[in-house]
Amino acid sequence: MARRRLFRSRVQRLRATHSYGIVLLLVIGTVIFAGVGPDTDWSAAVLVIIEAVTLAVALWTSGFAGTDSAVSFGFSAFAIAVSIALIVWGGSTLTGVVALLSGVLTLAIGAAIVVGVIDQGEVNLQTVTGAVCIYLLIGFMFVFIYSAIASLGSGDLFAQGTDGTRGIRVYFSYVTLTTVGYGDYTMRTSAARMFAVLEMLMGQLYLVTVLALLVSRIRPGARLRSWKDTEPED
Numbered sequence: 001m002a003r004r005r006l007f008r009s010r011v012q013r014l015r016a017t018h019s020y021g022i023v024l025l026l027v028i029g030t031v032i033f034a035g036v037g038p039d040t041d042w043s044a045a046v047l048v049i050i051e052a053v054t055l056a057v058a059l060w061t062s063g064f065a066g067t068d069s070a071v072s073f074g075f076s077a078f079a080i081a082v083s084i085a086l087i088v089w090g091g092s093t094l095t096g097v098v099a100l101l102s103g104v105l106t107l108a109i110g111a112a113i114v115v116g117v118i119d120q121g122e123v124n125l126q127t128v129t130g131a132v133c134i135y136l137l138i139g140f141m142f143v144f145i146y147s148a149i150a151s152l153g154s155g156d157l158f159a160q161g162t163d164g165t166r167g168i169r170v171y172f173s174y175v176t177l178t179t180v181g182y183g184d185y186t187m188r189t190s191a192a193r194m195f196a197v198l199e200m201l202m203g204q205l206y207l208v209t210v211l212a213l214l215v216s217r218i219r220p221g222a223r224l225r226s227w228k229d230t231e232p233e234d
Helices: 010-014 020-036 041-061 070-089 092-120 125-152 166-177 190-217
Strands: none
Touching: 020 041, 020 092, 020 125, 020 166, 041 070, 041 092, 070 092, 092 125, 125 166, 125 190, 166 190
16 A cells, blocks of 8 residues: 555655756756746746656655656646646736746755755765755746746836846846845845845855755765665564
């Protein structure tokens, strides 16, 4: 019966590969596509599908579910359905809803990685790689928050008199996350500014606490804990 569950037990999760390098490549590729791809309905649809695939890989590598599980299939099918709806009907409202969905998918990818990293019980190269994935996903999640505000809100997103393209919002998000602060784009409304402040705080606190702590504690040659160590004794 356990194998029929949607999500696997912790012992089963510890058997997973925890190969977060694959997830990192997918996340980087997704960010690049979002930044340089055209700001059209079809590219937004493709982006949702890529995120669904990334989530399936994150669930697999963290040991939550297999690539052929009902959970992975359900997310993929839903992403495809939403993508088709966006291409067929379009519109600013549906674009905003899709942006929120993309943000939820990004959050789900991060959550799968967080639990997978915690499951390992030690700091190693894969742990740090997973932490880097989460850092990039924080910035990517805010891209969709800004996109939703631009699509669903009234008025311009930026004080410069424009909503900006998705590429500009990707640029703004990561500039804000890293607190570079070029100042060429600034938020217009108080609500949008508060999200920007929240992103800055999350970016800096994450770097100086979580990532710095993991890097300082990594042990050369550290291996993943064997799932056998967690099996109950007879």
